[in-house]
Amino acid sequence: MPKPDGSLSAIVVSGGKQYRVAPKDRVLVDRLVAEPGSTVKLDRVLLVRDGDEIKVGTPAIEGMDVEAKVIGHSRGPRIETLRYKSKKRVRVHRGGRADYTALEILAVGGLLVPSSTETEEEAEAKPAKGKGRGRRRAKEPEVVVEAKAEAESMVEPEAETEPEAEAKVEDEKPKRASRRSKKETK
Numbered sequence: 001m002p003k004p005d006g007s008l009s010a011i012v013v014s015g016g017k018q019y020r021v022a023p024k025d026r027v028l029v030d031r032l033v034a035e036p037g038s039t040v041k042l043d044r045v046l047l048v049r050d051g052d053e054i055k056v057g058t059p060a061i062e063g064m065d066v067e068a069k070v071i072g073h074s075r076g077p078r079i080e081t082l083r084y085k086s087k088k089r090v091r092v093h094r095g096g097r098a099d100y101t102a103l104e105i106l107a108v109g110g111l112l113v114p115s116s117t118e119t120e121e122e123a124e125a126k127p128a129k130g131k132g133r134g135r136r137r138a139k140e141p142e143v144v145v146e147a148k149a150e151a152e153s154m155v156e157p158e159a160e161t162e163p164e165a166e167a168k169v170e171d172e173k174p175k176r177a178s179r180r181s182k183k184e185t186k
Contacts, residue, residue: 007051010108012066013044021066021105031099034070040103042066048109064109071102 009022015030034040045064048055055061080095 008108008111009049010045010064010066011047012042013046013060014042018046021068021108023105023108023111025105026071027103027105028074028076028100029103030101031073032070032101032103034101036070036072038070039106040068040070042068045109050111066105066109067107068103068105071104074100074102076100 007022009020012019012021014032017030019027019029021027032040043060043065045061045066046057046059048061048064055064057064076098078095078097080093082094083092084090
């Protein structure tokens with residue numbers, strides 16, 4: 001939801017519903033036919049606010065669109081409807097879940113706002129906060145991991161001879177038969 005200060009925001013129509021959006025906002029709209037990671041243009045913009053300047057369309061602003069990135073597709077909560085009439089044998093049970101598409105707003109009317117999101121590399125480079133709790137253990141270099149794998153593959157397990165294997169089988173206790181199998185044998 002956009003902030004109430006005079007920042008850039010717009011009112012957009014998607015799926016017959018109106019949404020107030022601003023750059024970097026995330027909204028759930030009715031399911032759109034688009035792959036996650038692709039960009040979508042919402043061209044029905046009813047109102048744009050940029051600081052003190054407000055543009056209102058009749059009904060939409062010509063040439064104005066909102067660019068959004070598809071984050072993913074999800075489903076809403078389960079909604080059930082039950083109609084019941086006593087003594088009339090009327091019991092109707094229906095339900096379903098709404099299909100949604102999660103969007104992240106990139107630009108309003110072609111005006112981009114610089115994103116301050118960190119990349120994964122920058123997040124990994126930062127040290128963990130706290131007093132020893134929650135710190136991640138440093139990863140071993142790939143060379144050491146490969147050397148360990150080679151060393152383990154070089155060691156061959158000792159092969160058992162046949163008399164030793166037979167002795168192990170004799171030492172094992174026989175399993176108890178269940179009651180049902182004892183009755184069947186009698």
